[in-house]
Amino acid sequence: MASHDSNPFFADWTTPFEAPPFDAIRPEHFEPAFAASLASHREAMDAIASDTGPADFATVIEPLERAGRDLGRVAMTFFNLTGADTNDALQAIERDMAPKLAKHWSAIMLDGRLFARVAAIFARRDELDLTPEQRRVLERTHLGFVRAGAQLPQEKKDRLAAISERLATLGTAFSQNVLADEKSYTLVLEGPDDLAGLPDMLLAAAARTAAERGLEGRHVITLSRSSIEPFLTFSERRDLRERAFKAWIARGEGGGATDNRTVIAEMVALRAERARLLGYDTFAHFKLDDAMAKTPDAVSELLEGVWEPARARAGQERDALAALARAEGAPADIAPWDWRHYAEKVRRARHRLDEAEIKPYFQLERMIEAAFEVATRLFGITFHPRADVPVYHPDVRAWEVRRADGSHLGLFLGDYFARPSKRSGAWMSAYRGQRRLDGEVRPIIVNVMNFSKGDPALLSFDDARTLFHEFGHALHGLLSDVTYPSIAGTSVARDFVELPSQLYEHWLEVPEVLERFAVHHKTGEPMPRDLLDRLLAARNFNQGFATVEYLSSAIVDLDLHLLPSADNLDPLAFERETLARIDMPDEIVMRHRTPHFTHVFSGDGYAAGYYSYLWSEVLDADAFKAFEEAGDPFDPGTARRLHDHIYSAGNRQDPAEAYMAFRGRMPTVQALLEKRGLAGEAV
Known part of the structure; x- marks a missing residue:
């Protein structure tokens, strides 16, 4: 057990920007740090709950917003490391801490005394002199308690707490099982x-x-x-x-210790039970009630509206692949392991594109510069390397982000390369969120990728799009400009959070961006105009496949969580039945099959919410049209509205209201179909 004297979590951080002192943090520091910070957080919560004075925003809501900063510092550091650079010691602590943290938060959210004080303020909200942001924080705080079960009788509260603890244990097991299969x-x-x-x-x-x-x-x-x-x-x-x-x-279904099938069955059953205890028909109804979509019917309407055109396009694509395979003397029946192989050959023939010809123009370093430059032109911010900031792995780099006036905006970390200690995929996270309560605190944001190393590291066009996507999330965290931490940055509805990231992808395809940054890694010459034109002309190639691959995962996720109960669930049989119902093409496999669907089962984040990417894409396809209508992808007025109402606004207002403030209206699905090339004839 580490002593307090040697434990960095029991000292002020004197690193630049008070970044985590990774060079001093060891696995053995986390358990005592968690124990102490959990105890202090419990004490703070008890003090708020037991206060006999008048309940108002300053005596209840603001103390709730202040409480737990030490716990947040420990937890953010720990869980970022377990995702990006884990080891056996950290994984053991993660298994131990997951149910303890769930129990801790359940005790807070189900505390009748605490909820009574919040509810008393909420009942008088129209009489109070609250700013719009304070009213939003009050409403979200009250809703958080209600959705946690604070209004229920004690017996149901106890069961909800037990469910939360068990789900935390299962979610940790699920993600560690997938990582183990990937590593092995x-x-x-x-x-x-x-x-x-x-x-x-x-x-x-x-x-x-x-x-x-x-x-x-x-x-x-x-x-x-x-x-x-x-x-x-x-x-x-x-x-x-x-x-x-x-x-x-087959990750997560190989039998033995890392098989996730029983984990999934229990998680789905517990989620369904949790929803019933809270008065909802299913977990999907519970989850979507606090999203832009509001209902499973709204989600189903979107998914089904895109499924048929996508499936039809995929059928056309399959026929083209089979014809080429037949011409080469290969089996004309395309199997899932053939699709990418023949799709590349068809793309090469149809658009005269060769991935080996494209990749030399997409250097990782230049794509990072491109993402930074777009942010500079849109929002006036700049990025400055900081070699003095400690990092958790030699591959990680740090940049200070500054406003146009040179003042500090935040710290950005980039972790770009695959390694066995990192879970698969790409994501954005925070080591510290933004807030202005009790003084300005600026964020520390990280992007984590899994690109292959090289000298130089070269990306596919899809890799470059992923980099822009995650950097859009990073900007959502970095540009956050609110007072209260609970509504800062990406703390927005799940089906709204992908808007800033997916929208940012559009700037990768702006010709002037590619002309400047897509330069050959050996010659430094820009991508030839003919190649650039062919690349952009092929942007919707194979889009039927990509859309079917994604949509099938979203539909299985929704269907699983529409089960009113899940006794004796066989996840693989359920998956097969759902895919049969929607007539899934045999030649395509779900982008994330159920046993390794970490979006949905490593936690509740995207459970009944994987559709969110498509919902947000309806928004982003329409949002970029605002720049096209202005005649300039960097139009200053449009960029200012985008900054004020989307990227910096956090959860200050309802997401539909935020989008309306930016765009003046809500979009239709037509913009999405046009973006994906599914609105007309195949190309």
Whole structure:
């Protein structure tokens, strides 16, 4: 057990911008830090709840907003590390802490004394002289207690608390199981025959991966998306593609200690029970009641409205792939492990595009610069490398972000490369959120990716889009400008939070951005105009596949959480039945199959909410049209409205009202169909 004297969590952080002193933090520091910060938070909550003075915003709501800062510092540091650079010691602590933290928060949110004081203020909200932001905080605080079960009888409260603890344990197990399966798998390519079709860039990355795993002189493909997707695209070895693909889609269902099927069944059942205790028909009804969509019917209408055009387009795409396969003497029946391979060949023939020709123009460093430059032109902010800021891994880099007047806005960390200690995917998170309560506190935001290393690191166009997407989330955190921490940054409705990120992707496709930053890594020459035109013309190529792959996951997620109960649930059988109902093409597999669907089962974040990407895309497709209508992708007036009502506003107002304030109206699904190229004939 670390002593208080040597534990960084029991001292002020004197690092630049009070960033976490990663060089001094050890796994053994977390347990005592959690214990102390949980105790102090409980004391603060008890003091608010037991106060016999008048209940008002200053004596109840603001103390709630202030409480738990030490706990937040410990928890944000810990959970960011368990996602991005974990180890056995951290995972053991995570398993231990997950139910303890759930129990702690349940005790607070189900405390009748505390809720009584909040409810007393809420009942008088129209009589109080509150600012619009204070009223929003009060309303969200009251709703949070109600949705946690604070109004229920004690017996139901006790059951809700037990459910929360168990779900926290199960969610941790789920994510650790998936990571274990991803870490344990390697496809070792033994000789020249195994390497057939692989471009030099993929060979170099596979050789580096092999060396990192003690297999010098060989090549290794892993289950990281940045490794396996290029392999499935280029490998001429159909048998190896099949082997790798089947391992990829079987994460979490291999039997043994890392099998997630029983974990899923119990989680779905507990979520359904939780919803019933709170008075909702299903967990989906409960979850969506506090989202823009409001109801499962609204979500279903959106998903079904896009499904049929997407499925029809995928059928056209499949026929084109089968025709090419037949012409090459391969089986005309396209299997899931064939799709990416033949799609690349069709794209190459139809648009005269070769991924090996494109990648040299998408250097990671230049794409980071491009994302920064777009933010500078839109919002006037600048990025300055800071080598003096401690980081948690040698691959991580830090930038200070400054306003146009040179003042400090925030700290941005970039963690771009895949490694076994990092979970798959890409995400944005915060080590510290923004607030102005009791003085200005600026955020520390991190983007985490899983790109392959290289010298230089080269990205696919999709990789570059992912970088822009996550940086859009980062800007949502960095530009936050509110007083109260509970509504800062990305603390918005789940089906609104993807708007800033998906909208930011549009600027990657702005020709003047590509002309400046898509330069050849050897010659420094910009991408030839002809290649740029062909690349942009092909932006909707294979969009039927991509949309079906995504939508099927969203539909299975929604259907699972529309179950009123889930006794004896067989997740894989349920998945098969749902896919049969929607007539899922045999040649396409869900983007996230249920046993490794971490969005939905590593926590409640996207449970009954994976549709959110599509809901937000309806918004982002329409939002970028505001710039097109202005005739300038960097139009200052439009950018100012975007900053004020979307990126800096946090959860100051209802998301529909925020969008209306920016755009003047709500969008329709037509903008989304046009963006994805699903509104007309195939191209």
